[in-house]
Amino acid sequence: MKDHLLLGIDTGGTYTDAVLFSEIEGVVAKAKALTTRHDLAVGISGAVGAVLDKAQVPVSAISLVSLSTTLATNALVEGQGGRAGLVMIGFAPDDLKRDGLAEALGSDPVIFLPGGHNVHGNETPLDMTALEEALPDLATSVSSFAVAGYFAVRNPAHEQRVRDRIREISHLPVTCSHELSSKLGGPRRALTTLLNARLVSMIDRLIGACEGYLEQRGIHVPMMVVRGDGALISAAEARLRPIETILSGPAASLVGARHLTGLDDAVVSDIGGTTTDVAVLDQGRPQLDAEGAVVGGYRTMVEAVAMRTYGLGGDSEVRINDRGLVARIDLGPRRFMPLSLAAKIHGDAVHAVLERQLRAQHMGRHDGRFAVRTGVPDHLASGLQPQEQALYQRIGAVPVALDSLLTNTLQKATLDRLVGRGLVHICAITPSDAMHVLGRQDQWDCEAARRGLELAARAKDGSGRAIAGSAEELSLKIVDRLTRQSSDVIMAACLAKDGAGAIDPAESLPVDRALQRTSGIVQFRIHLDRPLIGLGASAPVYYPAIAEMLGAESEIPSDADVANAIGAVVGQVRAGVTVFVTVPEEGVFVVGGAGESVRLTDEEAAFSLARERAISTALHTARLNGADEPAVTVSEAIDAPEIEGRRKLVEARFTATASGRPRIASAQ
Template sequence: AFAIASQFATRNAAHEVKIIELIKGLTDKPITASHQLSSKLNGPRRALTAVLNARLIGIIDQLISRCEITLSRMSINAPLMVVRGDGALISSSEAREKPIETILSGPAASIVGAKWMTDLTLGFVSDIGGTTTDVALLKDGRPALDPAGARVGNFRTMVEAVAVRTTGLGGDSQVHFLSEGLKGGLHLGPKRLVPISLLAHQEPQIHDILDEQLRTSAPGEYDGKFVRLISNPVEHSLTSRDIKVLSRIERNSKPLKSVIQTRIEIKSLERLVSRGIAQVSGVTPSDASHVLKNMTTWDGEAAEKAITLFGRRRKGSGDLLTETAEDLSRMIIAQLHRQTALFLLESAFHEEDKFNQPAEELANNILMFEGLTGHKNIVKIDTGLNLPVVALGASSGSYYPAIGDLLKCDMILPKHSDVANAIGAVVGRITMRVQGSITSPSEGQFRVHFPHGPKDFLNEEKALTSLENFLLDKAINKARGSGAEDIVTKVFRDIKKAKAEARHVFVEAILTVEASGRPRISEKI
């Protein structure tokens, strides 16, 4: 694929258009032009966005092709739609051309689904999974967008996508023992483990190993942890130490202490896990939920054994961390509640514009934590959220009612929260958003920047009307081309003027036109 970017293509795309024509005369490879992805300036970032888009074309083309083959085999004659990163739907052909616009489509679909299930117009949506928790703001009934553009890895693009904040906290998060201080404590995440309850459900033989570890008088550092092989690696990509550790791992789970012989080998195991070669199993909140009978899907007995082993650790005072598996399970769940509540507060502080401190520092201030627990002494501290929260995810019903109590906010638990993203994809609308600009090279002159080249007007309203009509036609045609019907449009004018010598001088106008409609149900309609 080819990527084309010109520094001021959003003001005049003639150069990019000409290069597209030249490349098409030489090859049939896909072409991405930066002015097709964004109407904003910042040439370098627009160029980066074009390059990333070009690199994604082949990947999404394969995915869509396989979906189309499957639909054909099932005799389903319906248009294939793809969720965009802002929650709107686009046609498969549009997704093939602009795959970068599908970034964060999963979280965006969940938010659209949450809106449909609750009819909420303002509030937070929190989606807990096995590995992470995603939090986003629903504003005016729509997902709030990231004004800085979506991220792809370490790169900031110019793609409009939902503003999602993610933390490594989920039902399968690793439980860490904090030995500092007399009381000790717990911390969850950010790494994911296979829950012991799930591992035992798949491999019942680990009960024998857990029983053997429970019979020992002194707890081992790696008690209650297992490792197993899940894929065959390409050995030339591994170090000699990685290969040595790998040689001790089998398809059937083995105790971690039989695989790790020195501390330096832990890094090798982490590399094997990060590359999808091995999996580590240990105590997670899902196991705690099984012990407390909040979940009964997997092997609760194995979870209780592993948590009993974990609880044999000693605090700084010399006492056991807990006396029973039930007590430790309650501690684990309470820690998940606290960390989730603090992350929701952090997400809320990101939306506040009154404070000059980083949101993370504000949320993790000791006063915030004390406020959650209702500190009342000489000083009374109260902390909470002033907006409702929609909780999504298969395990949200187990965890989020207590989180709502901590935050003193309305906690909404939709009936089908575990399939919110699927619902969002079904109920979503095709939405095409186009943008154009008008500048003023000299007083009384208004330059409209059309894709085919600039055009000057001597009247402000005529310039605005001309651009608006052009954008309306473009947005409606794009929406119709993506399969939308019953199209409605919205026009947003952002006119910037400066005050000079007691009069207002036109500086710039940005017009945005949005055309949206429901997708046609069938190609035949």
């Protein structure tokens, strides 16, 4: 057997990981570099360059590149993404109230056009007058468009006409709802399309940065991207449907966890800079969420692993509520740039401010906090309000202290909007800084972390006492809080899998007594029935304590820090297609799905056509997605009850699943 070297890349919110993986030997080399949001190619080149240097192999030895990313997931969790224009065809304004669509839309523009189709594909005439009037202005104020038509899954003609006109006038990316899902449910399909449109520029930049660097290094091989269900798709397909990459990183981590540990039954928890992702492995397979992935509070129509994603990570915001008699610490959901990282990059600009604030006799509201541009391209800052533009102009590539940036209370809300657009980072203390103070991490600037924690420790609670006596004491409280919040989210995911999702571990007194090991006549104990696999760069410092709190065996594989990148290269391409046979009237069988509807008068002929269509479409899609020699399996579900002694067909479903390893360079 010829050995093929596979290059796995995972672009996370804080780090970009690279792994060179041998199909015979396993991990050959691994490396990390900071994710550079202003130019993703810098982080990718840093990680890939380092891994190639470590492995000392020629680039010609690489047969495949596969990419996983948490950028799309993080953007939705943090409420970020480009400004998108939504075009609704045949819908009414009241439809925005369904499925969280209005909340997701926020202040982004929406246009309602008469048109659309009915359940049988018959049209209401399309009127594009409102679109023609709005397009010249929208073309300069949004970065992409989403188009959703009434019953477009039955007839996409109106979506296609609107898409073509928008592209002709604006030359911007356009996503149509029928391209993402064949399921009914217009508002949720519109929501999925809107989120997809917001992510287009981000994923396009990521794939483009990766392709550009590979081209520069002379690596001319197929490139794959991990989908949210753990399967692989070609980079070209991922560019068209970036929404399918939500939960890409977590899905890759599950595939990696299974590969690294060999465990069939486990709870997998992956802590990154921004999020903690929790899923359950049963008999070696992750469960898929049949209802669609939930990310950032929105239920999409994207099939993905049944993964719970929480805004809790090493770079989470530390929120200190000092109004009660005892101060309360909570973490997340927003990601901040750790002070230790900001100081490693910017040095004196951070240290000088922290020193000034420590010398001050009284604590300021914004002590230890800075703002810095993320460095994304200027066109992504389109559509800013005057007050947003004015504040954005005062923030540069070097962190500026909030106590000098913000001159009134209203500017805080303006700054939050700039953060939400992904244009600005807030730099402040995080659990990563606490770990630096405690000596458990040391990759960044420990002194900046200490100064930031000393500033925060000066805050006084409701009784007038300082919330901590030292930076170390506050750091321990922050790490203890991360242990508890992590235990809560892992338990919440497991309880949901057990059908006991109504129990909220963060609010339940019995759970609190069990986790705290509270003594009493009645003893509560918690125990997981399977090991806890901890993944992520900081897994070794966080998960032993979390597993102990949960009464679970801790399993932290040696390559836990790059499990996502490993999962990216050991996965398979997979495509599933379902074709239906329905009976609208006696003796008529309609074959629908994966093509135009066909009416037949023979049941067996209809079944045969449905079966063949499902198989051929699944194989075609798998090959389009990058599979080399896909194999196909078919499952059939026939709903035909006996009524008054006669068999009556209601519906038959034929589902074909084609899967295989991706094409590699030597196989082309």
